[in-house]
Amino acid sequence: MLVEPVQSALDPAGSGAEAILTLFWIFLGVSAVVWVLVVIALALAAARRRSRAERGAGPLAPAPRGEARARGVVGSAVAATGAVLITLTAFSYFTGKSLADAKADPTLTIEVTGHQWWWELRYDDPRPDMRFTTANEIHVPVGERVRLILTSNDVIHSFWVPSLAGKQDLIPGHDNEIVIEVAREGTYRGSCAEFCGLQHAHMGLTVIAEPRAAFDRWRAAQAAPAAPPQTEEAARGLAAFQQNACVLCHAIRGTGAGGMVAPDLTHVASRSTLAAGTLPFTRGALGAWIADPQAVKPGANMPRSELDPDELNAIIAYLEGLT
């Protein structure tokens, strides 16, 4: 309404969302007409002028003409209802079919694994050195079909970027699939759409659609190992990272940090948000997040830090350099 809708089914940028919105307008139009007709019928029934004879009659007074007319009207209304429903069902079926047909020949496959409360993304590739894992922010090439294979590591989540497509659940033990095709460049926000615990509200994700060339550059950069620290403070930060609790959970490819249970931080500074869309990626937010994640996302799996201020600043400096 007042804010640019980057997260709205009413502002579609993907082929899936567009098809669904068109279907929705049809249903909405038909529904509005039906409702207005029902309200008019009720109003007419209420306001009909009753004759003196009618007003004086007892409750069981026969009204054969009125009843015959009512039978006719009700019968026609029922028939019309049936016809409308069949038509709407047909529209729905054909939209569903076109969405299913739009899944053929994807050019890119990404494995999405849901965790409490972040998204693990694994970009696959025939070349092993081009495979990488990242978190919470998906880049896709504009205009191409991208297949996302969805599963979960813990509870049921749901992948939903309303501007791009409908949702699909991430269910442990299942591999669901969704194909998105983004028609215009931009940044699109999504959320988890299946209640998954304490921080379901803060499990957002970002999809960035960019031209093929830019996408390829991004991908090559992501596949590369982490940038070495550029300043002395950042070097101290890397050392602090490896000597503290961080390494038990997080991985930074190219260093000794190989934790598997938390978001991959190899290129964390290339992402626009932190903590699955909860905070922007800025120095202050990063500091606040590391110092006390429980204040931002109570119940999240990241513990409060026991770092002293110098270590914290050094780690922030290092992480900011991981573009």
Place this chain on the structure above:
Amino acid sequence: MRAGLVLLGAGALLLGACEREQRDFGGDAAASAPNEQIALSTIAPGGAPPLVEITGRGEEYEGNAYQLSEGERLFHWFNCTGCHGNGGGGSGPPLIDSEWLYGSAIENIAASIREGRPNGMPSWRGRIPEEQIWQIAAYVRSMAGAVPDDAEPGRNDDMSGRPGENRMPPATPDAG
């Protein structure tokens, strides 16, 4: 009057909010280990037992279902299973039996995790925050059945090598 009594009763219930179910996020990083002093042995000269100072913090974790389940999560995440298996042991000693090399009290277990022990137990001080050390220690106690039954975790949503903690028979820990 009736309504007043009901409200009073409800208030009393609220105050006695169930300890087992409390969810505390973050805990207090300041309260910690260095204040605790545990003796590894029950023998001390002079006839009195050894000096032992404990904060009693550990008890909060043992009876709390949420902390125990966090401990279970971390037991797997931090690869305790790599040496201790699912509690049955491997290169490390089993944790589901009644034999405790370094004492079975939660403070002893937390100290083992924090300090490390000879023959392969790493020292996790600085790597695992205090709060999480207590959670893991509480979970280890639950593996031996030493925590209240209601708080014990159930089975994990994984392939099971053994029954969940709430179905395992309690081992009887040795004194100290």
Place this chain on the structure above:
Amino acid sequence: MTDIAAPVKGQRDSGLDDATLHAALTRTWETPRGLYGFFATVDHKIIGRRFIVTAFVFLFLAGLAAMAMRYQLSRPENTAIGPDLYDQLFTMHGSTMMFLFAVPVMEAFAVYLVPLMVGTRNIAFPRLNAFSYWIYLSGGLMLWIAFLLNIGPDVGWFSYVPLAGPEFSPGKRADFWAQMITFTEVSALAIAVEIIVTVFKQRAPGMALDRIPIFVWAVLITSFVVLFAMPAVMLSSTTLILDRLVGTHFYNAAEGGDPVLWQHLFWFFGHPEVYIIFIPATGFISAIIPTFVRRPIFGYIALVLSLISIGILSFGLWVHHMFATGLPQLGQSFFTASSMLIAIPSGIQIFCWIATIWLGRPMWKTPLLFVAGFIVTFVIGGLTGVMVASVPIDLQVHDTYFVVAHFHYVLVGGAVFPLIGAVYYWFPKFTGRMLSERLGKWNFWLAVIGFNAAFFPMHFLGLMGMPRRVYTYPLGAGWGELNLFVGLAAAMLFASFAVFLWNVVASLKRGEVAGPNPWGGGTLEWATASPPPFYNFMRIPVVTHREPLWAETESLPVATGLRVDARELICGTVTDATPELRESSPENSIWPLLSAIAVGATFIGSIFTPWAVVWGAPPIAIGLIGWFWPKGTPEDEE
């Protein structure tokens, strides 16, 4: 009042004058004052009233939870309520509304009204009726006490696994939810059985099946739906407790189970559940309209057939709650079609009601106002229901505020508005006093405006990307203004319920005294005093028409021959209600309460240990033995 001599054994009611008959029947059928009477009554009217009051208490509790939630959501990134408490609040709101309010209150009206409407003295299996109330009360108290003790469930009212499973829901919270299900479903099944038997076998002579009121048809069909649907949810809650307590793997994918199985089992019950709530509400509408337009309902046969088809079809829709789980597309399309199909019998009902209004002469009192509010509001919910029946649309709006708007429209518009109208309609019968019309109109307008203002914007919020069950939302999402507006409107809706409560409380003391038939209704419940005496009808009426009180303008024909010194009622054939035999009806008994305590303790104990079932069995056995111990009833001796 005549001095009562010791009753002659075997004395029948033929030939007795009214005063003697009243005295004798009161002595036989009364619930004595005092604690014993309170705990041991088997009078369906007392139990029905208790059920209604208890259900409304739960409505208010759940409404308070909702107001807390709306307060938290009134600003982006609000910190008033943290995630743990918020998750408990929305779970308690949903579970209380669905299991402790909506279904029980419909059953309660059925328990009170069905025996009166079919012309009998008590419901079938009266002690089971008492038992079902105590079980329901225990389950509700258990859940709310658990909530106050911080053991309230926090996984949503349908408790999906693996979130509600042993690994991700530590402690006993989810177990309390699952066991509350057991309590309320036992209660619902018991009442369903009683209603079916009462309607089939205890109707007044001459009340053939096509002469029973539509409300009775509605609760009869609902009872069959309950019989077939409740076992599915009892199965799911039992398997959930087994997974959590005992370590089975029903929902553990790693060991061969499947989280989606939970969804199938739950929704196989869950979809009929909403029709269990909705069908009796349509019965209310079909009862209110004829009285207030002073004309019999139009399309009796069509309405009955619609109700039957809704009951049957409701079992074929459940997958529409699972369209996002990755089920095969062809299968999903089938459920789109069946979900659309059920709109046809619902539509038939609405058209018949509007036709009845058109043919009749409306009296715009509060009950009829709520009927109009129902039609206007429920149709919106039904139409958004048609939208979410479509798989592609549902994939966008599932689990968002759009679907929250949809189901509140159908539940509040489709069940609560008829319910409030029903309270205004039957309050004089239950209590002997009229509710205030002035407050009724305030109630109505606050409710309709408040409800629509609160829930219509949620359609937009859902389409704009706001998911369900979030304790807060980002500032940049642009949802703040609408959420604030919704919160304020929700306060208006809450105010309408406050006005309702005030109306009820004030009218109990100071309402205008009501005679037997203040509205001029045509069905049998209006043939007796307000409130009805313990024995319902002095003599059992004989029915020759669908609206007996309109057909017989002088006085009702009656059947005589029942005993006055023992509790007796007439049982008849299923289709024509030709009297077959005099059936004795149980006296007041404390055993239902004792059995309910034993059963309740067993259920609660089994949250903590499977041995509770073993230890609980002997007390339950004792309770049941006491209950069924032969009492030397008249037919046993003859």
